[in-house]
Each structure stands twice: as structure tokens, then as C-alpha cells.
Amino acid sequence: MTASEDTTALRVAVIVGSTRKGRVGDVVAHWFAGLARHREDLDVDVVDLADFDLPGQLPAEATDDMARLAARIEESDAFVVVTPEYNRSFPASLKQAIDVAYDEWHGKPAGFVSYGCRSAGLYAVEQLRCVFVELHVVTMRDTVSFDLFADDVDESGRPADDGETASRVAAMLDQLVWWGRALRAARAERPYVT
Template identity: 70%
Template sequence: MSRNEPTGALRVATIIGSTREGRAGAAIGEWFAEVARQRTDIEISVLDLAAFAFPARLPETPTADMRRFAGSIEEADAFVVVTPEYNRSFPASLKQAIDYAYDEWHGKPAGFVSYGCRSEGFFAVEQLRAVFTELHVVTMRDTVSFNLFGPGIDEKGRPPVRGELAVVADAMLDQLTWWGRALRNARAAEPYTC
């Protein structure tokens, strides 16, 4: 490894995309973070969009929370987006937040944890792939997806930490960390330009 290649745990930002009252997203994001923290090769942070006071309209000058969110995206090496499916798409709160950063997303990978009733959030993920392609983000092929009313989901809307979905999450994290390290090293060797 050359002296210029960054080392250490991969910084993965988990973004909880729903801000709806009574949402399942917080419990699912916590579940995913708990699964991910069992690994030693990544450092997990959670960006819960409900904890940000974003403006209803795009201001001329970014607010402190807009800058804080974009700064967190800049600091991350990779992302995992936790999203519900609303009307065959992802929440407006998530699109708003994604649009507050631009260059900060470039040349990094993203994985998805999706949930819903019946479709398991597949349509939301497919639309997010298109958005992230525009932002020069490499998206993981495999996702963690589940039905909120399916078997194995507890009263808080969480699957077990050591169950089948945790195995799927770990496999997705294997892909994400490979891409994350490769792209982190590439950005260190030569700044990403588009």
C-alpha cells in the first residue's frame, strides 16, 4: 500500500430517509446500524433526516442544517440509504436532502435498505438508483428489502439482529466496503472530476 492510500475503517453514513410521524424508518435504521456495528472494517454514523430542520423552500443561502448535512456527506466514504416506499417512490424528505449536496456525493458507493408493504420498497430503490447515477454514485446491486408485515418482524418493525436479513445486510456491506475502499483509494490518488 502506498503512503497516499487512506487506511482505517470505512466511514459509512446511514441515512434514514423518512420523516413521517409514526414511521418505521427510525427502528429500521437503528437495526441496520446495530448489524453494521458488529463489523470492524466500518465506522457507522446515522443521519436521521427527522433530526434536521430543513427549510420548506430552497433558500439563496444554505442554512446551518443544510451545511451540516452536506458536510456529513462529504466526510463519508460510503452510504446506506434506509427508505420506505411511498406511492411507488421514495419520500420527498429524502429527495430534498439528497439535493442539498452535490459534489459531496461524487465517486462514492451507496447501498439500500428498503421496506414497505408487499413490494418491500423495490420501486423506491429503483428510482433512487437513477438519482444517484446522476450524482456519480455507484449503487450496490444487492439490497436489503423487507415487508413490514412479513414474518420475523417484531412489534417495533425490526427484524432480528442475527436473522436472515442480517445475513443479507452483511453481504451488501461486503460489496459496499469493497467499492468504498476502492473508490476512497482512487479519490486519494486522483481527485474525482465529472
């Protein structure tokens, strides 16, 4: 079997981007991870940034938690970033976590699950796309986005498991698997050049 024929499950890190008290990001991430785990082509790992004590100022040498987070990024084949929209952008905690790693992101795909008011977190996704381009990450066209105040979201922030939502999740994950396998095969053939 060649690297391009590899059908091993794609290791996907679902990253909870908010660390704010009272957040719904963890609820949304676990909801999404539950749906993704129904697929045999994915091996899903939830990476909650609240579980890492990242310093406010990046030190000259990585702390243990910085190294632990970078290792989780390194061992992943692909990412799904779960982000709220704060003031038309994404949380500072997410930017700080993204900056903890560098080479570990290269040559991998990322999808987005976003939430917020009215704009459903899409401004945050727009900004994240710009950040990930700098890290040589391929971002998925389709996203899973929703308004927290819509009728199809419950009081905990969990979206309804309806046909439309399932369709959006499937479309994004199909793209992520395609890119994830293609890029994993390419990285196996030769190291990514930056």
C-alpha cells in the same frame, strides 16, 4: 502503505430517509447500524433527517442545517440509505436531503435498506438508483429489503435477526466496503472529475 492498501475503517453514513410521524425508519436504521457496527472495517454514523430543519424551498444560500447535512455527507466514505416506499417511490424528505448536497456525494458508494408492503420498498430503491447515478454515486447491487407485514418483522418494524437477513446484510456490506475502499483510494490519488 499506498492508498489502495488503506485498511482504515470506512466511514458509513446510515441515512434515515423518512421524517414522517409514526415512522419505523429510525427503528430500521438503528437495527441495521447495530449489525454494521459489529464489523471492524466500518465506522457507522446514523444521520437522521428528522434532526435537520431543511427548508421547503432551497434558498440561494445554504442554511445552517443544510450546511451541517452537507458536511455529514462530505465526511462519509459511503452511504446506506434506509427508505420506506411511499406510493411506489421514496419520501420527499429524502429527495430534499439528497438535493442539499451535490459534490459531496461524488465518487462514493451507496447501499439500500428498504421496507414497505408487499414490494418491500424495492420500487423506492429503483428510483433512488436513477437519482444517485446523476450524483456520480455507485449503487450496490444487493439490497436489504423486507415487507413490514411479514411474519419475520416485529410490531416496532424491526426485522428478525435470522440467518437469511444476516446473509443479505453481509453481502451488501461486503460490496459497500469493496467499493468504498476502491473509491476512497481513487479520490485520494486524484480528484473526481464531473
